[in-house]
Amino acid sequence: MFQFFSYFFCLLSIIFLFLSRPTFPASILPDKVTVITNNSTHNATWHDFTRFIDAEMGSHVIGMSELKKYFTRFGYLPMTISDSNFTDNFDTQFKSAVTLYQTKLGLPVTGKLDSDTITTIMSPRCGVSDTAHKIHVTKHYSYFYGKPRWSRRMSPMTLTYAFSSTDMIDYISLSDIKLVLKRAFSRWSSVIPVNFKETDKYESADIRIGFYHGDHGDGEAFDGALGVLAHSFSPENGRFHLDAAETWAVDFETVKSRAAIDLESVATHEIGHILGLGHTSVKEAVMYPSLSPRTKKVDLKIDDVEGVQALYGSNPNFKFSSLLESENSSNDAIALASRSSKWTISLLVLVIVILSFFEYSTF
Ligand SMILES: [Zn+2]
Numbered sequence: 001m002f003q004f005f006s007y008f009f010c011l012l013s014i015i016f017l018f019l020s021r022p023t024f025p026a027s028i029l030p031d032k033v034t035v036i037t038n039n040s041t042h043n044a045t046w047h048d049f050t051r052f053i054d055a056e057m058g059s060h061v062i063g064m065s066e067l068k069k070y071f072t073r074f075g076y077l078p079m080t081i082s083d084s085n086f087t088d089n090f091d092t093q094f095k096s097a098v099t100l101y102q103t104k105l106g107l108p109v110t111g112k113l114d115s116d117t118i119t120t121i122m123s124p125r126c127g128v129s130d131t132a133h134k135i136h137v138t139k140h141y142s143y144f145y146g147k148p149r150w151s152r153r154m155s156p157m158t159l160t161y162a163f164s165s166t167d168m169i170d171y172i173s174l175s176d177i178k179l180v181l182k183r184a185f186s187r188w189s190s191v192i193p194v195n196f197k198e199t200d201k202y203e204s205a206d207i208r209i210g211f212y213h214g215d216h217g218d219g220e221a222f223d224g225a226l227g228v229l230a231h232s233f234s235p236e237n238g239r240f241h242l243d244a245a246e247t248w249a250v251d252f253e254t255v256k257s258r259a260a261i262d263l264e265s266v267a268t269h270e271i272g273h274i275l276g277l278g279h280t281s282v283k284e285a286v287m288y289p290s291l292s293p294r295t296k297k298v299d300l301k302i303d304d305v306e307g308v309q310a311l312y313g314s315n316p317n318f319k320f321s322s323l324l325e326s327e328n329s330s331n332d333a334i335a336l337a338s339r340s341s342k343w344t345i346s347l348l349v350l351v352i353v354i355l356s357f358f359e360y361s362t363f
């Protein structure tokens, strides 16, 4: 009898376990894998920045000069200071840089290297500098210096894009890469009167896409797995470069690496730069500079749309109200999913408790 109950509850708990899985919103996952320190393929240098946690004004931590190089690289310390002159002291200038970083990344502004700040610093990110462009006063999006944009006589404007014939990755099929990029371009063209069209003529294409290793001749060398993921250039340059050393993924179901990076999310972000957007301090927006591994962030948020429409105007078919609705409903969906997953977990716990009771009572 008890044996029967054991089997019955065991079966029941497996069913609950199975049912509870898909209810987790994908967006919960990244926080758990933001910091990757034990991956053998990981050779970015940012992972050891954890030793600076809690450093503040007056602190002296060996190796802090490395962090100062990072801040210089992304526009928070002036380029005029040569790398060899950096000290390991947390001085006034460094405090200003930390404060500016926290403001631009939408973090609590503490002026210290708290764990939130260090975690954000260590997250893989876009290689485009955060402060080379002006931040908007009241909004959160930004532009490159001089607010450049594409201009073409035709209406609607059509920009062509092409893939490099030599600098690509071979573990994702070209057709899959093309499909992902097509979707990424279409997200932007659905909100602005700009169309994107693929062409075979790489040299004459407006936007030229390729995957590159390390130093690839534009002064912005890639750094291996994680760290900098990609970079692209402001209008009307059109260069769109992805770090070939990343574990790119088009489907996390088939790519198990903890360091996998979603190609579509990065592509959508880089197209924003191609169009003239800089980085935003809105964490949920596509134009936020960092992206955790195994995270998908492809939907344009209000901040992204407002930013790009201020440059190009609106696509006549685009309705802001539908975007507002979808943002609200996706928030509701996440809240609902969290609630239902809590319920299924509670039920599962209850089942396990009952099951263990029967297990013990058979002895
Ligand atoms: Zn970027």
Ligand SMILES: [Zn+2]
Binding pocket: 212, 216, 218, 220, 231, 241
């Ligand atoms: Zn490049």
